[in-house]
Amino acid sequence: MSTIVVRASDTALAMEEVKRRLGLDAFIISTKKKNGQVEVRATTEAPKPKAPPPPRQPETQGRTFGEVLAARTQPPVTPEKPQHVVTAERVEAPQQPAFKASPVAPMGGWPGLTPNFIADLWVELGKGEGKEDGFFNDLCQRLLTDQPAGQAARTIIVGPQGSGKSLTAARMAALMMTERAGLRPRIIAPRSERLLGSDILAGWSRLMGLDIDRPIVSTLLATLPAADAHAPQIIDIPDCMDPEQVAAIAGGAEVILCLPAGLHPGMIARQTEKWAALSPRICLTRTDDWALTAEELSAIASSSCTLAFFGTGAGLIDTLTRPQRNDIRKLAEGWLSPISRGWA
Template identity: 35%
Template sequence: MTVITARGNDSSEAMDEVIRRLGVNAYILSTTVRNGMVEIKAASELEEPALAKTAPREAPIKIETRSGESMSERAQRFSDLLEARSDWAEPVVLRPVVPPRRTPWSQVSPMSRHAALVDRLEAELLAQDPLPIGQLLPRTILVGPPGGGKSLLAVRLAAAALLADRSIQPRLIAPRVANLLSDDRLRGWSRLLGLTPERPLVGDLLQADEGSAPELARPQIFDLSDVPQAAADLAAALIRTMQTEVVLALPVGLSPRRTLREVRRWAALSPRICLTFCDTSGPDRAQMNALVEAGVRLSRAAAGIGVIGSLSVPLRADLARWVQEEANEDDYERTETRP
């Protein structure tokens, strides 16, 4: 018969030592606490005489299970004791729970609210790879609602390209479906640059475009203002023959509903947005949120009344200025309406 004494910081640790040395069929002879340590005396087997001659032992620590039974009563064999350990109550550790401090949005300073809005607009609205002002792809197609400034934008793009590289000669192309009865704005503005716009019929344009090769020195700028009914089909046909950028001209102040409608109309062509008429103020938050919802990117902004130097690539500073302008207008309106 092998008798050992296992020690541990608690009963569980001492029992683990017993099972490691004697196995799960060991017999528990006594359980005591000495010098802050739990001691379990165990044997590999029991003899009848030994049971009769067992000397008085120290009073064991009574460990009760959830059912109220002592551990010595419930587990004479170590295998029973292991089964009883599953009923031991887990120690309860109380930790103070401090809820995170959250400041209501209404109590956040206006500067913090504006900065958070600008951060979101910068990440979701500004173009990741905008073309520099003055750089054009072989073909640029301008689309958008009537009165959105497409013709003036075409001339401004041509002017910026001429200033960036005097060796190129932009072509201003405005297709038509019938003879024009009067002179148009595009022709008047293009004279300032020494350019003459081309006005082909839609059928002749499509026939001539078949098999045409891009000319880097003569980038094409298409203004589809005079063919509103055929603009979508014509743009879809033109983008198939050469590298093309579709620019959707949207005026500042357009309602969010109309903004979403225009963007969705041209979504299949993956347009980039140019905000026009940014002369006095930029777009409001409602219009910018509509552009974010539509999933498009802002690549250009047009401001001023002239042709030269009127285009820019929007930056974070422009977004911050537009947000602050609207906040100032709101403050002014609240001040004026107070009794």
């Protein structure tokens, strides 16, 4: 074998020298630049071919699917490190007393449909009507009263937006006219500015043959006539009026706080606290759309508010009912049903 190293100013000259000295069958081993010149290393012997690498065996060859899956999913095994941990003696936390639902607790304690609550309620309701002595009995004592709502010379309807205040005001008028023949309630719906849209309360009033007053809120106190038992006033309070403004016209009036069924107990607590100074009674609206829960009634009971009405349906007549103990019992029996809990 003959191996030579040729140096030239460029690659072409170096290749010509290799061709001259070794012929056309020469093999170039390497080409590089060194000290400003091109250095070519060539030989007359062909290089030996490199042996091909052995074929790679697939990792799944000869293995079951379970073995391959286990190898890919299990974490790598690392050697255990010696543990030099000083363990302290474990101190057990004091055992918490079992939860007992009570409508006296803040927001009712939110009893929820826990197994213990359901078991206690089942036993209590099984004692028969009038013999209950637990959560249900406490709830009824705090929510119900012997004084029927809707008898005052002035009734003020308050509540959050969308709770059904205007519909409740119209229903109150229909209830008064149904219970006392010849009575013509006066519906008053204060407004903060000129009416620019349709007035649905005016439409309901026309259906009953009643007029509706729409005074400006800023002039309400000065223009509001004295309450008259023969022409009871029903005032639909707009959202722009706060409890202080309502208190100025609420002397001797009955205040009805509208709350839609299905409201979160926290929101119930917020609304009852907001209007607490006016000692409102509660009208639960849309009770046909949502089965009242123990949490809702407990939140009302813990606020010291009593129930005035349940509102159902979409009409005006026979849509307000005054809840009785038997109505609360039917609700409580529904809490024991899997359907009421969404399990069926």
